[in-house]
Amino acid sequence: MSDVRIPILVDCDTGIDDSLALLYAVASPDCDLVAVTCTAGNVDARQVAENTRAVLELAGRSDVEVAIGRETPLERPLVTTPETHGPRGIGYAELPPARMPLSPRSGPDLIVEEARRRPGELTLVTLAPLTNVALAVQRAPELPRLLRRLVIMGGSYRSPGNTAPTTEWNVNVDPEAAGIVFAAFGADSTRPLALGLDVTERAKLLPDHLAEIAARAGCSPDGRGPDGRTNAVIRYLDDALRFYMEFHSRYDRFFGAFIHDPLALATAIDPTLVRTEPVTVDVELSGRLTTGETVADWRHVWGRPPNVDVAVAADADRFFERFIERVGDLAAGR
Numbered sequence: 203m204s205d206v207r208i209p210i211l212v213d214c215d216t217g218i219d220d221s222l223a224l225l226y227a228v229a230s231p232d233c234d235l236v237a238v239t240c241t242a243g244n245v246d247a248r249q250v251a252e253n254t255r256a257v258l259e260l261a262g263r264s265d266v267e268v269a270i271g272r273e274t275p276l277e278r279p280l281v282t283t284p285e286t287h288g289p290r291g292i293g294y295a296e297l298p299p300a301r302m303p304l305s306p307r308s309g310p311d312l313i314v315e316e317a318r319r320r321p322g323e324l325t326l327v328t329l330a331p332l333t334n335v336a337l338a339v340q341r342a343p344e345l346p347r348l349l350r351r352l353v354i355m356g357g358s359y360r361s362p363g364n365t366a367p368t369t370e371w372n373v374n375v376d377p378e379a380a381g382i383v384f385a386a387f388g389a390d391s392t393r394p395l396a397l398g399l400d401v402t403e404r405a406k407l408l409p410d411h412l413a414e415i416a417a418r419a420g421c422s423p424d425g426r427g428p429d430g431r432t433n434a435v436i437r438y439l440d441d442a443l444r445f446y447m448e449f450h451s452r453y454d455r456f457f458g459a460f461i462h463d464p465l466a467l468a469t470a471i472d473p474t475l476v477r478t479e480p481v482t483v484d485v486e487l488s489g490r491l492t493t494g495e496t497v498a499d500w501r502h503v504w505g506r507p508p509n510v511d512v513a514v515a516a517d518a519d520r521f522f523e524r525f526i527e528r529v530g531d532l533a534a535g536r
């Protein structure tokens with residue numbers, strides 16, 4: 203592995219899989235986690251900001267700047283998903299209240315200011331509705347050229363949706379924001395890398411994976427160690443993911459969890475984890491049944507240049523090897 207550390211800005215709606223992505227980022231020696239911005243989605247923005255800081259403190263990274271963004275979608279009322287991530291967004295887990303302060307900067311301002319401070323260096327990884335990124339690019343139209351890359355967990359480009367029949371959650375919460383972002387990025391080789399459900403639903407975390415992570419940390423899957431101590435990171439994973447796996451049992455008929463966000467974060471660090479195809483994408487904003495759909499023009503009927511590199515295949519095995527190793531070692535060190 204190269205000793206290059208990639209500067210990464212994360213925008214999230216922490217949520218359970220968001221929290222796993224944050225743990226993976228902190229655990230990755232090839233990732234320089236510059237800052238985190240919070241968007242309303244899985245739970246309200248204030249709870250997202252609380253969860254994000256609490257998880258970073260759990261991982262020993264209370265130094266990372268965390269900013270809160272807009273607290274509602276651009277035009278629609280906020281819809282959250284307590285049935286998926288729990289009323290507070292971290293399943294059955296209990297974490298100590300966050301002690302680290304929130305950044306005085308807003309999320310969109312932080313994105314713009316950090317991109318301007320380090321032109322061409324920052325990878326922005328979005329794990330949430332695109333509200334903050336839309337506001338950022340409206341404030342700074344040059345943002346696509348300032349970022350090294352935009353990596354989006356969002357949309358579904360060849361597969362069924364997970365929210366409505368053809369829509370994916372992050373885009374569905376704020377379709378207008380997604381439309382703005384897909385229209386603003388894409389020219390002159392600023393195409394975002396988009397991981398939709400097509401590939402993120404290959405990242406199926408199973409109880410055996412959790413057992414391997416716990417074993418790597420020297421404890422049982424519920425976090426108890428041979429010395430009677432409880433490993434707080436493993437205990438968190440056990441409690442958060444038990445809720446998430448119960449959800450998947452009901453809705454996806456398997457006891458496991460699609461960990462969408464960690465795959466996106468891992469791909470931002472190492473794009474060889476996926477294979478992509480350039481395609482023109484636009485977002486449906488006025489469909490009776492399809493508002494929030496990411497419409498991909500695979501047959502080029504629109505005659506418009508591609509504006510997104512869509513991930514069409516992912517190496518899930520290689521991702522899980524890395525996820526288990528890095529998160530297990532992080533837990534072992536806490």
Ligand code: RIB
Nearest residue numbers: 217219220329371372462
């Ligand atoms: O559709 C999956 C996405 O929606 C993930 O980012 C998950 O955290 C939820 O926000």
Ligand code: CA
Nearest residue numbers: 215220329330
């Ligand atoms: Ca998310």
